[in-house]
Amino acid sequence: MNVIEVEKLTKIFKIxxxxxxxxxxxxxxxxxxxxxxxxxxxxxxxxxxVKKGEFIGIIGKNGSGKTTLLKIIAGIIKPTSGKVKVNGSxxxxxxxxxxxxxxxxxKENIYLYGSLLGLxxxxxxxxxxxxxxxxxxxxxxxxxxxxxxxxxVARLAFSVMIxxxxxxxxxxxxxxxxxxxxxxxxxxxxxxxxxxxxxxxxASHDLEMVQSFCEKTLLLENGKIRAFDQTKxxxxxxxxx
Amino acid sequence: MxxxxxxxxxxxxLSLIDFKLKYYGTxxxxxxxxxxxxxxxxxxxxxxxxxxxxxAQHYAYQLLLGIIIWNFxxxxxxxxxxxxxxxxxILNNIKVNPLDIILVALGxxxxxxxxxxxxxxxxxxxxxxxSFNLKYFLLILLSLIFFSLGVSLIITPFYxxxxxxxxxxxxxxxxxxxxxxxxxxxxFIPQKYLFLHLLNPLSIxxxxxxxxxxxxxxxxxxxILFSFGLTFCTFIVGFLIFQKLTPKFLEYL
Numbered sequence: 001m002n003v004i005e006v007e008k009l010t011k012i013f014k015i016x017x018x019x020x021x022x023x024x025x026x027x028x029x030x031x032x033x034x035x036x037x038x039x040x041x042x043x044x045x046x047x048x049x050v051k052k053g054e055f056i057g058i059i060g061k062n063g064s065g066k067t068t069l070l071k072i073i074a075g076i077i078k079p080t081s082g083k084v085k086v087n088g089s090x091x092x093x094x095x096x097x098x099x100x101x102x103x104x105x106x107k108e109n110i111y112l113y114g115s116l117l118g119l120x121x122x123x124x125x126x127x128x129x130x131x132x133x134x135x136x137x138x139x140x141x142x143x144x145x146x147x148x149x150x151x152x153v154a155r156l157a158f159s160v161m162i163x164x165x166x167x168x169x170x171x172x173x174x175x176x177x178x179x180x181x182x183x184x185x186x187x188x189x190x191x192x193x194x195x196x197x198x199x200x201x202x203a204s205h206d207l208e209m210v211q212s213f214c215e216k217t218l219l220l221e222n223g224k225i226r227a228f229d230q231t232k233x234x235x236x237x238x239x240x241x
Numbered sequence: 242m243x244x245x246x247x248x249x250x251x252x253x254x255l256s257l258i259d260f261k262l263k264y265y266g267t268x269x270x271x272x273x274x275x276x277x278x279x280x281x282x283x284x285x286x287x288x289x290x291x292x293x294x295x296x297a298q299h300y301a302y303q304l305l306l307g308i309i310i311w312n313f314x315x316x317x318x319x320x321x322x323x324x325x326x327x328x329x330x331i332l333n334n335i336k337v338n339p340l341d342i343i344l345v346a347l348g349x350x351x352x353x354x355x356x357x358x359x360x361x362x363x364x365x366x367x368x369x370x371x372s373f374n375l376k377y378f379l380l381i382l383l384s385l386i387f388f389s390l391g392v393s394l395i396i397t398p399f400y401x402x403x404x405x406x407x408x409x410x411x412x413x414x415x416x417x418x419x420x421x422x423x424x425x426x427x428x429f430i431p432q433k434y435l436f437l438h439l440l441n442p443l444s445i446x447x448x449x450x451x452x453x454x455x456x457x458x459x460x461x462x463x464x465i466l467f468s469f470g471l472t473f474c475t476f477i478v479g480f481l482i483f484q485k486l487t488p489k490f491l492e493y494l
Contacts, residue, residue: 013492021493023405075336078488092335099330101258103265108258115254116335118247 002087003168003199004050004073009082011043011068011223042068043079044223053197055190057214057231059207059238064220066203070094070170073201088167088199091117093174098157102146106137109145110160117164127163135159136181151179158182162189169193169200175209207235251341256348259324263349274353275360278305278312289424297426302365302455307423307447309357314389314443315414317350321393322400322407329494339487343393347386365454373453377460381449384465388442388472394479398486402493422447442468442475 016037043065050056058066071077073084074092100109110131114124132138135155137148145153154174161169175183190213193200204210210217210231217234219227226241227234264270282305289295289304297303324346331337362371400406421441422430427448430438438444445468449460 021404023403023409026403076333077492090336094334097330099332099334101262101330103262104258111254112258113335115251116331116337120246120250121254 001052002049002085003052004087004201005083005085006049006069006073007047007083007085009043009046009069009072009084010041010080011065011072011077012080013040013042014038015040041223043072046082046220046223046225048218048225048228050199050201052199053194054216055194055200055202055214057210057217057234058201058203058220059205059210059217059234060220060226063222065223066220067094067172068223069220070172070201070203074170086168089118089164090168090170091161091164091166092170093158093161094170094172096150096154096157096174096176098153098160100145100153100157103144105142105144106132106148106156107141109156113157113160114163117161119164123163131156131159131163134162134185149179151182154179154182155185158186158189167198169198171200172203173205175204175206207238211235248338248341248344251337252344252348255341255345256352259345259349260352274356278308278357281312282308285424295425299369299455302361302369303426303451304424305361305364306450306454307421309354309361310385310447310450311418311421311423311443312357313350313354313385314392315418316353317347317389318393318396318414319410320350321346322397322410325397325401325491325494332491332494339491340483343390343397343483346393347390350389351386369455371454373457374459377453377465378450381446381453381460381465384442384469384472385446387476388446388468391472391475391477391479394483395475398483398490401487401490417441417443420444426451439464439467440471442472 014037046065046069058069060066068077070092071094072079073086074090074094076092076094098113101112104112107128110128111121111124115121119127129138132141135152135158137152137156140148140152145156148156158174174186190200200213202210202214214231216229217227217231218225219234219238221241227237260271260274264273267273269276285308286301286304290300321343324342325332325339328337328342332342365371396406396410400410420437421444422438427438427444438448445464449465452458452460
């Protein structure tokens with residue numbers, strides 16, 4: 001069964017030659033006909049399918065479209081053309097701070113993000129101890145998040161997200177924080193998810209990590225698919241290019 | 242059903258958090274949400290009642306009620322507009338329905354409105370009995386909410402694209418404040434400008450609420466129906482504009 005079907009996906013970002021953010025600049029630009037922009041193809045006619053239970057690595061240089069692809073699958077941005085079909089609940093984990101609010105306490109942030117991810121108030125209340133202990137921040141539940149280390153924030157974000165028990169997990173560079181306790185925690189969860197036939201899309205520069213977790217890997221180059229095959233083959237192509 | 246409970250839960254949680262964050266770190270905290278309209282009231286009251294010697298029955302109550310309703314409209318439309326920028330970290334990480342962001346701003350402005358109206362009734366209680374037609378009261382409030390929502394839905398997408406809209410809106414609000422019978426009553430409006438009152442649902446809202454709550458009279462039904470019609474149109478137009486433009490303009494954030 002396919003859980004993700006991506007069909008002819010194209011995303012164009014219009015990059016203006018001059019940045020105009022005010023109406024006045026826009027009108028002036030219109031009058032002197034300088035409202036020109038360049039089309040940047042973040043994704044160019046990308047099609048692929050992911051089966052249930054697969055762990056897919058996504059690699060490629062910076063700016064190759066990895067994050068854009070994950071954001072479109074997560075529904076955060078809309079594609080210019082093409083279709084994405086997703087079967088099942090999606091949990092996006094696209095940046096390490098998760099967009100948490102620094103002025104709120106850990107507990108308040110859990111309620112904030114729990115409700116954004118679709119957890120009911122009761123469910124959060126029941127699980128809040130579990131979330132805090134998994135993130136190892138029980139002692140700091142009433143501390144403002146701006147006083148947390150980046151590792152603590154990452155653990156908390158990951159901990160909230162796995163409470164939603166998603167079918168599909170989208171991960172973007174989550175090991176960049178280099179927190180010693182965070183990585184083993186994630187790996188533990190990944191192993192469990194593998195058994196439960198959950199699907200993970202894992203964008204990373206860390207080829208070793210991709211190699212050890214993903215049976216298949218997608219190599220993106222300038223918004224196009226360069227290769228989509230067994231991880232070892234794809235990494236070879238990437239390293240030799 | 243599950244979808245609806247998701248949206249309601251999200252709107253409730255985020256509204257409460259926003260309400261808290263707004264006055265976070267200020268010395269008086271949530272008290273500011275009360276102090277602001279009352280300080281504004283005091284200023285205008287001194288100017289109009291003491292200096293300009295405007296004579297109107299129960300002028301203080303009329304003025305206060307007008308200010309409370311006006312503040313809801315002004316605060317909500319400004320808040321809704323800016324909330325996409327302040328919530329950018331969230332929007333960049335999680336899929337959220339843009340309409341929910343507007344409704345969060347509404348929830349948190351409504352909270353202020355309810356608190357302010359509560360205080361208003363307590364003060365009113367000292368001089369006048371609080372007995373009024375609840376049905377009309379709620380109906381008029383509902384139309385106020387939909388009108389404000391419609392206006393927010395119209396201006397917000399444009400603000401996302403052109404940040405000037407913030408300043409333009411400030412000027413328009415200033416104009417609208419004086420064009421709406423807040424510091425004066427509808428009876429002060431010259432005959433030839435009376436159409437402006439009819440075209441302004443805020444004006445009719447304030448006038449009708451004054452009739453019901455302060456003068457214990459029935460509002461002018463024809464005016465109310467007219468204002469409901471305008472409100473409905475504003476809301477539909479706003480909804481269509483918002484749904485069409487927001488996804489596109491969100492990328493400019």
